[in-house]
Amino acid sequence: MNTLYYGDNLEILRKYIKDESVDLIYLDPPFKSNTDYNLLFKEPNGKPSQAQITAFEDTWHWTQETERTYQAIVESAPAKVIEMMQAFRNFVGLNDMMAYLTMMCIRLVELHRVLAPTGSIYLHCDPTASHYLKLVMDTIFGKKNFRNEILWHYRKWPSGQWQFQRNHDVILFFSKTDSKERVFNQVDLMERTASTLKRFGKHRIVSGHDDSGKRVPSAMLEEESLGVPLDDVWDIGRVPPIKQLFPTQKPEKLLSRIIRASSNENQVILDPFCGCGTAIVEAQKLRRQWLGIDITCLATNLIKGRLRDMFGMESGKDYLVECEPKDLTGARELAQSDRYQFQWWALSLIHAKPYAEKKKGADTGIDGYLYFSDEKGAYKTAIVQVKSGNVSVKDVRDLSHVVTREHAEMGVLLTLNTPTAAMKKEAAGMGFYESKHFRREYPKFQLITIDQLLGGAKPLTPPVFRIYRQAQQAESEQLDLAE
Numbered sequence: 001m002n003t004l005y006y007g008d009n010l011e012i013l014r015k016y017i018k019d020e021s022v023d024l025i026y027l028d029p030p031f032k033s034n035t036d037y038n039l040l041f042k043e044p045n046g047k048p049s050q051a052q053i054t055a056f057e058d059t060w061h062w063t064q065e066t067e068r069t070y071q072a073i074v075e076s077a078p079a080k081v082i083e084m085m086q087a088f089r090n091f092v093g094l095n096d097m098m099a100y101l102t103m104m105c106i107r108l109v110e111l112h113r114v115l116a117p118t119g120s121i122y123l124h125c126d127p128t129a130s131h132y133l134k135l136v137m138d139t140i141f142g143k144k145n146f147r148n149e150i151l152w153h154y155r156k157w158p159s160g161q162w163q164f165q166r167n168h169d170v171i172l173f174f175s176k177t178d179s180k181e182r183v184f185n186q187v188d189l190m191e192r193t194a195s196t197l198k199r200f201g202k203h204r205i206v207s208g209h210d211d212s213g214k215r216v217p218s219a220m221l222e223e224e225s226l227g228v229p230l231d232d233v234w235d236i237g238r239v240p241p242i243k244q245l246f247p248t249q250k251p252e253k254l255l256s257r258i259i260r261a262s263s264n265e266n267q268v269i270l271d272p273f274c275g276c277g278t279a280i281v282e283a284q285k286l287r288r289q290w291l292g293i294d295i296t297c298l299a300t301n302l303i304k305g306r307l308r309d310m311f312g313m314e315s316g317k318d319y320l321v322e323c324e325p326k327d328l329t330g331a332r333e334l335a336q337s338d339r340y341q342f343q344w345w346a347l348s349l350i351h352a353k354p355y356a357e358k359k360k361g362a363d364t365g366i367d368g369y370l371y372f373s374d375e376k377g378a379y380k381t382a383i384v385q386v387k388s389g390n391v392s393v394k395d396v397r398d399l400s401h402v403v404t405r406e407h408a409e410m411g412v413l414l415t416l417n418t419p420t421a422a423m424k425k426e427a428a429g430m431g432f433y434e435s436k437h438f439r440r441e442y443p444k445f446q447l448i449t450i451d452q453l454l455g456g457a458k459p460l461t462p463p464v465f466r467i468y469r470q471a472q473q474a475e476s477e478q479l480d481l482a483e
């Protein structure tokens, strides 16, 4: 069944994904850009907000942990991979690039294991490390299985650097074997631009077989034109940063092309660094099965929202979510291991948008928002706070002050521990928010425990906004100068 995993892909791959069980892998890992990628916030009216959370970091150093990973490669990887990594270690040295390559190498070995003999892998990277990664891929997947270096070309706002502007990413396409059975749907992906049709208009190019049925790389037949096969330079507009749900979000058109080229309906697509799930929603649209992995609940939350808003799919019912807490013990473990991940996971249970400032700025007392509309042209807010430790009546009063300060309509306090009687009394004393449109009263301050949420409880509000539907429309055209 389609599954979203929360956690480190190395552990998930080893624990859950069987040998040769995946037909197509697309991976878009951090590129070693020495940058922190921040999730920027917009209000429902599209206005940017000041708040941001560091979604993921892309800075690498040689640490004890990296040394351990390197040792694990030496102990268990195939001999030629060990030789390559030893050569890299001598040549590159124990620096940031070597740390990055070590992280990538151990995961690529696992990805090779899970890929079916007829399957393909597309590794998305950029010129910072693509030349090293090509050597790693050649060693793990075999030089003979290298199919293409795809250049994804896009445009950005011109920057006055004293060199040519960098406007492309690199996608390394390998197959697991060079078997004739491997999937490649070239005929589905013909280019039919006016200029191509003018130049090659009389021909239809059929890849695979000539008239006598003999297999050839390509044969030209005088037939109605379908265009020409795509080449390895793809001009596709980026998702403009202002419209991104997640930093580094890739365009759906790019993923659609990869999935259509190298898989058939019902085959299994894996994205082990899935971010806001572009590969997953495309796989869903194209009727493939999918597996997605990400190490942050910020990403898994966005994917859940996207699947809900685009396809009406609910987690646990229409697809599985693995490695997120399923009970109170799991919730306590997550809270202990990472307070922020716990917070973002808890917010996902009520479909709230996270707002915590993990790195930037002062504590605003706001962990998330629920946006709803019960009046034409206006949106209203419920402010959400998540508490993983002991709670007291002071927490109710503090959140109540934030609600007043922010001119919000309601406050929702999610707690891991059971609220005291004094807290319940204080919350009840805050009265009701009256929705004229729905002719209903909603408690102005709501206290809900994680246990109740896991049992299906939800805050009582007018229907909340569906914020992820826009992702579909967020694709830019080629010349997008919005950055």
Ligand SMILES: C[S@@+](CC[C@H](N)C(=O)[O-])C[C@H]1O[C@@H](n2cnc3c(N)ncnc32)[C@H](O)[C@@H]1O
Residues within 6 Å of the ligand: 007, 008, 009, 010, 028, 029, 030, 055, 056, 246, 247, 248, 249, 250, 251, 272, 273, 274, 275, 276, 277, 278, 279, 293, 294, 295, 296, 299
């Ligand atoms: C470049 S983004 C992917 C963006 C994605 N292609 C999209 O369109 O939204 C890389 C993602 O990898 C995740 N990530 C980084 N290290 C990981 C790991 N070890 N296991 C799983 N996910 C990881 C990050 O949290 C981030 O969401």
